[in-house]
Amino acid sequence: MNAQNPTGASGEVGEVGGPLAGIRVLDLSRLQPGAFCTRLLADLGAEVLRVEQPGSGDLLRTIPGAHAAYNHGKRSITLDLRHAAAPGVLRRLAAEADVLVESARPGTMDRAGIGYAQLAAEYPGLVWCSLTGFGQDSPYADRPAHDLSFLGYSGVLSLLAGDGVPATPDLVLAVPLGAMVAVIGILAALRERDRTGHGRLVDTSILDAASWLLSEHVARVHAGEPAGWGPSAGRRAYRCADGRLLTLAAAEPRPWRALCAALDLPDLVDRLYAPAAEQEAMTERLAALFASRPMDEWVTLLAQAAVGPVSTVPDLLHDPHVLARGNLLKLDDGNTVLRGPVRLTGADGDTSASSAAASAVAPGFGADTEAVLTRAGFTQSEIATLRREKVL
Numbered sequence: 001m002n003a004q005n006p007t008g009a010s011g012e013v014g015e016v017g018g019p020l021a022g023i024r025v026l027d028l029s030r031l032q033p034g035a036f037c038t039r040l041l042a043d044l045g046a047e048v049l050r051v052e053q054p055g056s057g058d059l060l061r062t063i064p065g066a067h068a069a070y071n072h073g074k075r076s077i078t079l080d081l082r083h084a085a086a087p088g089v090l091r092r093l094a095a096e097a098d099v100l101v102e103s104a105r106p107g108t109m110d111r112a113g114i115g116y117a118q119l120a121a122e123y124p125g126l127v128w129c130s131l132t133g134f135g136q137d138s139p140y141a142d143r144p145a146h147d148l149s150f151l152g153y154s155g156v157l158s159l160l161a162g163d164g165v166p167a168t169p170d171l172v173l174a175v176p177l178g179a180m181v182a183v184i185g186i187l188a189a190l191r192e193r194d195r196t197g198h199g200r201l202v203d204t205s206i207l208d209a210a211s212w213l214l215s216e217h218v219a220r221v222h223a224g225e226p227a228g229w230g231p232s233a234g235r236r237a238y239r240c241a242d243g244r245l246l247t248l249a250a251a252e253p254r255p256w257r258a259l260c261a262a263l264d265l266p267d268l269v270d271r272l273y274a275p276a277a278e279q280e281a282m283t284e285r286l287a288a289l290f291a292s293r294p295m296d297e298w299v300t301l302l303a304q305a306a307v308g309p310v311s312t313v314p315d316l317l318h319d320p321h322v323l324a325r326g327n328l329l330k331l332d333d334g335n336t337v338l339r340g341p342v343r344l345t346g347a348d349g350d351t352s353a354s355s356a357a358a359s360a361v362a363p364g365f366g367a368d369t370e371a372v373l374t375r376a377g378f379t380q381s382e383i384a385t386l387r388r389e390k391v392l
Contacts, residue, residue, distance in 0.1 A: 023045070029103035033131050036176045041099070077392075089386065090114050116128040127199040140153075145207075178204060185204055263289055
């Protein structure tokens with residue numbers, strides 16, 4: 001149901017199946033954080049309306065693959081939020097929304113007269129998600145930052161680096177984690193609204209989400225122990241004879257014993273948790289062994305020792321797990337993306353809830369502007385005026 005329509009009846013625009021069918025999401029965010037968040041909501045059946053800047057649109061459209069991957073199945077309208085007439089338009093759109101997602105710096109929306117307090121006063125059932133780098137009340141709130149920044153601030157990058165200079169990840173890590181935390185907050189707020197009729201401000205910080213990964217290590221340091229797990233011969237990557245890498249994750253006694261048995265290393269069976277200096281010597285022995293055979297042979301031989309490949313992205317297109325799980329999704333326009341990770345199955349085996357509108361293409365820039373505004377009650381004359389005044 002939407003904030004002003006407690007019966008849950010929805011209009012003709014963008015109606016889809018799934019557990020969030022009838023939930024309308026107004027997405028004012030930019031780039032990956034909000035796109036990841038609303039992608040998950042769309043996967044579960046929500047109608048997502050992406051609001052883009054007239055003329056330029058969201059920068060995701062300029063990144064190869066990004067628009068198709070994150071925005072398929074959504075809708076797109078144009079609205080210049082900096083225009084004096086924009087608050088009036090946004091209020092009318094918010095009247096039909098259940099959830100609003102934005103990624104503006106704290107205070108930006110308030111100064112425009114369309115912040116959480118202003119809209120919640122008019123629409124108390126609205127769930128507002130602010131998905132920002134540092135949250136609403138951080139002393140860092142005005143600092144520019146991107147995914148690598150959050151990995152650095154959080155301490156995650158220091159643990160990835162060990163004693164050396166960390167490699168720069170060639171993908172975002174903290175951002176999708178923040179997006180998932182935002183989705184959890186949104187779903188919790190919607191559940192509460194079912195009981196109380198009132199929404200919430202979901203204040204999500206990407207840095208907080210990344211830092212949460214270090215919960216165990218913060219507790220260790222507070223207790224006087226060092227952060228991190230230290231070097232381990234049983235938990236690292238090794239290069240094989242064909243030049244490919246494999247992961248060894250024999251970090252517990254059972255897979256470690258299986259490894260030692262398969263490689264005929266009885267003297268190492270009880271040395272899984274040996275001191276750091278001994279771990280280095282064991283690593284050298286294992287590296288020499290792994291360098292003697294191709295990666296695929298080791299994966300087959302050491303199936304019980306938690307060994308696996310270091311796959312490349314092209315490998316995923318043919319991976320048996322990916323294919324068996326149906327993780328590759330071909331859109332109606334021919335693009336191939338990864339299906340969302342949530343799988344929902346009913347007692348009768350029905351899995352349709354997890355694939356609502358799954359194959360719909362990413363929207364054309366502003367393609368749904370007129371239809372959405374018409375649904376919100378704008379007349380053709382009003383829409384023409386908004387276009388003429390460059391509000392849209």
